[in-house]
Amino acid sequence: MELYQMTIHELHEKLVAKEISAKEITESVFSRIDKVEDKVKAYLLITRDTAFEQAKDIDEKIAAGEKISPLAGIPAAIKDVMCTRGVRTTCGSKILENYVPVYTSTAVENLLREGIVMTGKTNMDEFAMGSSNENSRFFPTHNPWDLERVPGGSSGGSAAAVAADEAIFSLGSDTGGSIRQPAALCGVVGMKPTYGLVSRYGLIAFASSLDQIGPFTKDVTDCAIVLNYLIGHDPMDSTSVKIDKPDYTKALVGDLKGIRIGVPKELMAEGIDSQVKSVVENAIRILAENGALVAETSLPNLAYALSAYYIIAPAEASSNLARFDGVRYGYRVPDAEDLMDMYMRTRAEGFGDEVKRRIMLGTYALSAGYYEAYYGRAQKVRTLIINDFNRAFDEFDVLVSPTSPTTAFKIGERIADPLQMYLSDICTIPVNLAGIPGISVPCGMVDGLPVGLQIIGKSLGEEMVLRVAYNFEQLFGWKEKPNL
Amino acid sequence: MEFESIIGLEIHVELATKSKMFCACSTRFGEEPNTQTCPVCLGLPGSLPVANEKAIEYVIKSGLAVGCDISLYSVFHRKNYFYPDMPKNYQISQYDLPLCVNGHIDLDMEGYETRIGITRIHLEEDTGKLIHVGGAGRIAGAEYSLVDFNRAGVPLMEIVSEPDIRTPEEAKAYAQKLRSILLALGVSDVSMEKGSMRVDANVSIRPKGSTEFGVKTELKNLNSFRSLQRALAYEIERQKKAIEAGEVIVQETRHWDENKGVTSTLRTKEYAHDYRYFPDPDLVPMEFKSDWIEKLRAELPELPDERKQRFMKDYGLPAHDARLLTEDKPMGDFFEETIALYKGDPKFVSNWLLGDISYYLNTENLEIDETAITPRHLADLLRLIDQGVISGKIAKEIFPEIFETGKLPQVIVEEKGMTQISDESEISSIVDLVLQENPGAVKEYREGKERALGFLVGQVMRLTKGRANPQLVNRLLREKL
Ligand SMILES: [Zn+2]
Secondary structure, three states, rough: OOOHHOOHHHHHHHOOOOOOOOHHHHHHHHHHHHHHHHHHHEEEEOOOOHHHHHHHHHHHHHHHOOOOOOOOOOOEEEEEEEOEEEOOOOOOOOOOOOOOOOOOHHHHHHHHHOEEEEEEEEEHHHOOOOOOOOOHHHHOOOOOOEEEEOOOOOOOOHHHHHOOOOOOEEEEEEEEEOOHHHHHHHOOOOOOOOOOOOOOOOOOOOOOOEEEEEEEEEHHHHHHHHHHHHHHOOOOOOOOOOOEEEHHHHHOOOOOOEEEEEEHHHOOOOOOOHHHHHHHHHHHHHHHHHOOEEEOOOHHHHHHHHHHHHHHHHHHHHHHHHHHOOOOOOOOOOOOOOOOHHHHHHHHOOHHHHHHHHHHHHHHOOOOOOOHHHHHHHHHHHHHHHHHHHHHHHHHHHHEEEEOOOOOEEEOOOOOOOHHHHHOOOOOOOHHHOOOOOOEEEEEEOOOOEEEEEEEEOOOOOOOOOHEEEEEEHHOOOOOOOOO | OEEEEEEOOOOOOOOOOOOOOOOOOOOOOOOOOOOOOOOOOOOOOOOOOOOOOHHHHHHHHHHHHHHEOOEEEOEEEEEEEOOOOOOEEEEEEEOOOOOOEEEEEEEEEEOEEEEEEEEEEEEEOOOOOEEEEEOOOOOOOOOOEEOOOOOOOEEEEEEEEEOOEEEEEEEHHHHHHHHHHHHHHHHOOOOOOOOEEEEEEEEEEEOOOOOOOOEEEEEEOOOHHHHHHHHHHHHHHHHHHHHOOOOOOOOOEEEEEEEEEEEEEEEEEHOOOOOOOOOOEEEOOEEEEEEHHHHHHOOOOHHHHHHHHHHHHOOOOHHHHHHHHHHHHHHHHHHHHHHHHOOOHHHHHHHHHHHHHHHHHHHHHHHHHHHOHHHHHHHHHHHHOOOOOHHHHHHHHHHHHHHHHHHHHHHHHHHHHOEEEEOOOHHHHHHHHHHOOOOHHHHHOOOOOOOHHHHHHHHHHHOOOOEEEEEHHHHHHHHHO
């Protein structure tokens, strides 16, 4: 087994035992990048030189007999939506194609402090708007399981990097499913924590009330390890929650007895591919056969989640993206006639079609005379959805569903049909609206393409979500790997 | 037709917090451009705002001081519009849930009293400053423009009045009273000159007795209380003439030109923005406990109205004096400290402060705490007059020197040999001389023309360079005539 194929916890053991060095791990991962990156195109920027410097630091620490963090010396890829000081951060957009931040996002800083080796910045749909990575202004990323297909999105680069062993783990951001959906399509573990658990400081905002950073990992144990260091109160983020930091690895108890699992019928209804549905049903059966108490339930207001989301997220985005105007940083048309001309052409050329579509949707939804009918109503729906989840969690410890209604689709297949594309996130969006945690774990295959099981927990219920995910992973014993 | 004017004021006040509204940058004035900035106040991608609690406290205190209801639940909204001095192209402000509502300020207009309602007080962030290079210094025609973000994100409090103001004089009095209250609270330096207090006025007119509102115009560039009053007076006259000439008043923003003394169209309503207000998702709603609000209420210092009443009661000052002395906190403090040292007639102190000292401050454009004079100087000076060491006239003469050098009055008087001549025999011989040289005036006086005495006193003062004790001169002249 090559080092690049291993998990965080396997590599950490070997590092501590001095069987291997951080340099060797880094070399192994970069050799893999050199071999497959041309096909996968997961990265927008590869930071090889700094990666080897970071690895060297860790090796020196180990040589000096210092205790190292479980993340020390572990190569990780960062979605290009998180600011990294001195390292170009594009958000997948032409408008930021040469933008180099002066500060590092809190989430990335938290991991750098633990000694991760940053391999580079990963590809994404422009400003995290998309479900296929086809909205990247640079190039699409390919699904490692089938290079003709999309890896999902918007964190498609981060998901593909882990699936293709081009990083041991990666960070993504999830506004409506942007971690869980690509995790499902690429056959890796991806988690969106509770809103506010991970600082958003330095995460380039798409929809501020929905955005959340989370990890892509090869297994649930790694997910718990990364989460341990990712979370924490940040005084720079007013929406960051104050809690005592748990050790999530302690939640990974091999026992499902008496755990109440609800299956919302709205998330198993029409629109879910029948083969995907039967794979997910099989996964639910495994849970039930091993002590979990499974029952169907109903969250009727989920029917309105997609509509509410496509008001709230674009509304916030229309305001968040106003700062990209060519005045202070990023792309500016070279030959503007006056201020208005500079604004309009900079944004017309700098933003891609999907971003423009959402800015227009959001601007319209917030306009005088329409606010109550759109934004006001969408917020009310959001409250109803939160209430539905709260009621469900009175009865159940977790809820489960398919992560994505289909497996990975072909590149170009849905690009002309935005509504069809928006449906990719039908199972994940309600979780963002409610601000609660959700994880996607691989639960089988359809025609050689992975399927993800979504496990949803109550607010700050990460431990229960991880526990169920861990048990499923152990019981299911999935070991498939893409052939690259 | 007789018209009445309807005026409402929107006043922006920069709060005197150490750091900006949503980041830790300093609010210091006059630093090198863009040196007081960080990712947050530059609106860099990924940065997030964190509200300054002191600024929230200052606004609530201001609200309490003008009798507002304080909202226990208040929200920051985003006001969306594009302008290069706005780093995020939206301003974090407040919309339908401001911190304070329903306040008022009572005005003593010396002759009548009136109450001006305050609709709301809210908190927002200031913008940066544009410097247009080339052209006429305005954005149109400029070669290029530079942006200084040092002011971007400085906390701004906006105080919106009800349209209860009826005259330019009331508008001025309202703005001055508000300033005096904010000075007493210490929440801002409230300087129109430095731009830490900015006044925009909405004005319309209507036939007297009518209850409908006319079309209003908004006046900008009002850089002093005087220009506020002048601009309103001009605009009211302009609207009257226009209506009488059968013209229609257009809803627009008008620019006050201080030099020409006229207002002119800046922009009309067709450029009105749709600000697309919505709650800022980066900031959590503010929730306050009423105990905390009551604690802030208990911490309020003595406010100008209370102080005015106390000055009238404790010092026997007329309302006019008490009002002027308490409008400005340093002035009121100066008065009280002088009284404590001087222990003489408070009215005498007030006359000096509101007379010569205010005149000097106005001419030099200084605040009392910006000069070398202290209560000790004034107390000593008044005591020298009381003791007959110097005359009031000499006191006035040495005044500018006190301001400039900070020397004590007795030192200046001695250095210049300006002590008053109170020696009866010395004055007597000068009086004799004057009577000898002015037989005409002597004759007139004896014929009953009291006016002639004044002339003769003046002659004695001339010969003594004003140093003769005036009471003594008067007495001796009358005796000898
Ligand atoms: Zn700042």
